[in-house]
Amino acid sequence: MADTMNIEPVKLTREDFNSPIEARWCPGCGDYSILAQMKKVLPELGVKKENIVFIAGIGCSSRFPYYVDTYGYHTIHGRAPAVASGVKIANPDLKVFVMTGDGDALSIGGNHFIHLCRRNIDITVVLFNNEIYGLTKGQYSPTSVQGQITKSSPYGSIERPFNPVEMALAAGATFVARTIDREPKHLEHILKRAAMHKGLSFVEVYQNCVIFNDGAYAPLTDKKVKKDNLIYMENDKPFIFGQDDEKALNWNGSGFEIVNLADHPEETLIKHAEDGGNPAAEFALSNLTMETHMPTPIGVFRNAHIPTYENMLVKQIKDVTAQKGEGTLETLLNSGNTFEIK
C-alpha cells in the first residue's frame, strides 16, 4: 500500500473504534478494561483506521479483534504471531497488534512467540495473563502458580510457571513492559508507548479472570495492600514504594534488595534505566514477583532501538535491486543457461 502510517494528523475518536459487535466477555472480566484503554490509545497513534490490524489466536483474549472496528483476523490457537509477521512483511505500513493470552502465547504458540521477539518485527503484542485457561473452562496454564487447584490439577499444579516478561526479554524483544487491568491510567500509558515503539513491543497485562481465577492479583490490586506490593517503575527515578512511599528497591551488587528510605536517602538509590541496555538489571527486575515474595514492578523493563526486520528486508530488496537491476518477467524467463534450437 502506498499510504504511509507516518505520523500525520488523523482526527479519530474513541467512538470511531466502537465495533457493531458487542463484547461478550463475562461481566467483570479484566478484558473490558484492556478494550476500553485500547480504544483511547488508538486515536492517538496518528495512524489511519484502515491501517490498523488486530490479529488474535484462540482464547478469551483472542476475541478482542471483533470488538474494535478495524481490520481484524481471529486466527488459530497460538499462531497469531506468525500470521501477524506475514501481514507486517506484506505491508510494512500497517500498524499490527497481536492480542493473546498466557495459553495462546506461551503454551501452544510458545515457539512463534519467542521467534517473533527475536526477529524484532514491528508488531505490538499484548498478552492478557490471567494464569488460567478461561475459554476451555478452567485448566492450569503455563503461568499458573505451583500448587494452583484447577479442573486439570485437582491436587494442585506441580508445574513451575513461566514469567512472560522474562521470556520476552530473553527472546530479544526490544520493548518489554508489564501493567495491570485494574490500573487504567497505567494501562493506557503503557499500551500507547508500546504501540508507538518501532520494533517488537511486548506488554504483559495482569488480567483478572473473575470466573476461574478470581483474585489472582489481589495483592497488587487490593487498595489496602497494593502499595506494599507494587512498584511503578519510571525511567530515571528510584524504585520507591510502600504505604507511605517509605521503601525502595536498591541494587546491592548482585541483585535488588528492599531498603528503607530513612536509611537510604533518595539520591543514593539506584534509578531505573529502561533504555540502559543492562540485562542484569532487566532480568533482576523481571524476577521480582509475588512468586519470589518481592514487590512486583510494573512499567517498562526494556526500551531498545535496533533496525526492524521489515525495514532490513525492504533495504535488502532495494540494495539487491540496485546491484542486479530490477527483475522483470523478460529477464526472469531469459535467466539461467539458455540455448536456442532452430
Place this chain on the structure above:
Amino acid sequence: MSDKQVKTLDSITIRFAGDSGDGMQLTGGQFTDTTAIAGNDLNTFPDYPAEIRAPVGTTFGVSGFQIQLSSKPVHTPGDAPDVLVAMNPAALKVNLPILRDNGIIIVNTDSFQQRNLDLAKYESNPLEDDSLKLYQVFRVPITTLTREALKDSPLRPKDKDRSKNFFALGMTYWMYSRSMDHTIEWINAKFKNKPELIDANTRALQAGYTYALSTEIFTTSYRIDKADKKPGKYRNITGNEATALGFIAAAKRAGKELYLGSYPITPASDILHELAKYRNYGVKTFQAEDEIAGIASAIGASYAGDMAITTTSGPGLALKSEALGLAVITELPLVVVNVQRGGPSTGLPTKTEQADLMQAMYGRNGEAPVPVIAANSPSDCFSAAFEAMEIAFKFNTPVVLLTDGYIANGAEPWLIPKVEDLPVIKVDYADDAENYQPYKRDPETLARKMAIPGMPGFEHHVGGLEKDVSGNVSYVPAVHQEMVNLRAEKVKRVNMHTTEPELYGNPEGELLVISWGSTYGSVFKAMEEAHSRGLSVSWYHLRWINPMPKNLGDIIKNFKKVLVPEINLGQLKQLIRAEYLVDAQGFNRVNGLPINSGELLEAIESQLKG
C-alpha cells in the same frame, strides 16, 4: 586411434555413481547441461542418500545420477541404464542390478582395493571373478591417471583426487561426442577465485577426454543426433527451479509481490533457496521457525495483499493442515506446494512417492475442500505453479500443488514461454465500501470479494469461527449448512475454468489408463509401446485431481476396464472408484523410485488378456 569407429544411436541412458562425496551430482549436472546445449532431448534422475556424508565406501553412501538423452522426445530418465560409470565397488554393487544386459560399465579400478571391497561387502573382487561377464567392462585407473595429469599442480594429493570426477566426465564426453566447452566455462566461473582449482579440474577433464580418445580400450564413440524439438529458446530446468519461476511469473502477471513462508525440508528446500535469490524481483522469503509458521505467515501475507505461497514435503503438510483449514474458511488465495517424498513419518526423505494425495484431498478437520493440481514433469512445474496461482486468485481459495522428489530434482529442457503467452492474473478486490460484506460472493465462481487492510471503509473481521455473509460469527445451523455447501460448491466449479486433459488414444476401447503427476513420463513411454503393439488402450492423465475434469465420467463409460498406475497403494484409484462407481484396478509400486514403464506395459497387457 585410427581404427576407432563412430556409431549413431537414437538414445542412451547413462548412470554416474560413486560415493556421496565423489561429486556425482555435479558430474551428472554438467553432462546434462552439455547435452541440452547439444540439442538432444533429455530427462534426468538424481538419486542420492539422505545423509550428507554417509560412511565413505559403503553401499548406503552411494549417490547416483541418471540421464537419458535422445534424438527423439524422451519422457523418462530411462528404466535400465545402458552405461554405468562406477567410481567405487559400492557404486557397482548398488547399480549393477538395474543395468541392462550387455551394458557398458566404466570402473575406476584404483578404488577396487580390499578395504573398499569389504566396505561394499564383496566377497571377491568382481573385476577378477566372472560376475561381470554379461557386461562390457572398461577398466580405467581413474585415480592414478588423474594424479598423473595433475603432477605439476600445487594441490595436495588428496585435493588432486577430488578432480577425478572431471576425468570421468571427460571420458564420457569423448564417448558420446560432446564438447567440453560448456564445462570449461562453468569451471572458470565456479572457481573464479581459485586458479589452482580451475587448472586442476580443466586438466582432469581434458585428460579424461584425451585418454578415451587415445587408449585402445575405447574402440567406439557414439553420436546422438539433435532432437527434432520445436524451435525456440530452451533452458535446462529442474522441477524445483521451475516451480519457483512459475510463482515469480504469476506474481509479475498479477502485479503482486511474491511472499514465501517456508521451513527447510527435503526435497522442497530448493524452492526456498531459489526464491531467496530473487530479491530484485521483489520476492520476500521468510524462513519461518517451523512448518506451521511457514503457512501461517503466508496466510497473513495473503490477507494483507501479497501473492503468498508455502512450500513443504509430506510431513510438513501434515503440520500445516490446521492452518490450511483456516485459509479454507477465511477463503484466502494461497498455494501450498507439497514436494512429495517417501512416507509415512520421516520415511524416505530423498526418494519419490505419490502417497500424499489423500492427505492433500482430505487431511484437514471438518469439510475443508481445496483444489488439488499435480505437475507431470520438471518443466511442467512452471505451468502448474502458474495455473495453481491463477485458480487461487480467481476463486480466493488455497490450492495444493503436488510435485514429488523425482520431478523436483530431475531436469529436462524447457521451452521458455513468451511473456505475452502468459495470461494476466486479475486481482479483483471489493469496490463498494458502503455495502461491503466479506462473504458476499461472485455468482459465477462463488469467490468471496476480498478487501485488504489499508482499504479505507472496508474494515471488517474474518476468522476461523463460522461466519455469516456479513463476517459476523454465527452458530445458526442453517448458516453453517449453507457455508459448508458454498465452500464445497466453489471448489467444484474450479473445473469450469480449467482445461480438460486430452485423451491419448481412441475415445473408446478395452482399457483406459488414468494417471496423475510425475508418472506421466513412464506412462507415456508404456503407452507408445502399447500402441506400437496395436493394443486397445487409451490414456487420460489428470492435471487437476480436485475437482476432477467434467468429462472424465463420460470417458470412463466408453471403456471396459480402468487401470490406475501410481506410486502409492491406490489413492487415485480409490477416488475414481468412489466418484465414478467403476471397478478400477491399480498398478502400484511404492519403492521410492519412478514407475518402470516396462513393468507398466506388462500390467497393461495382462489387463487386456485377463
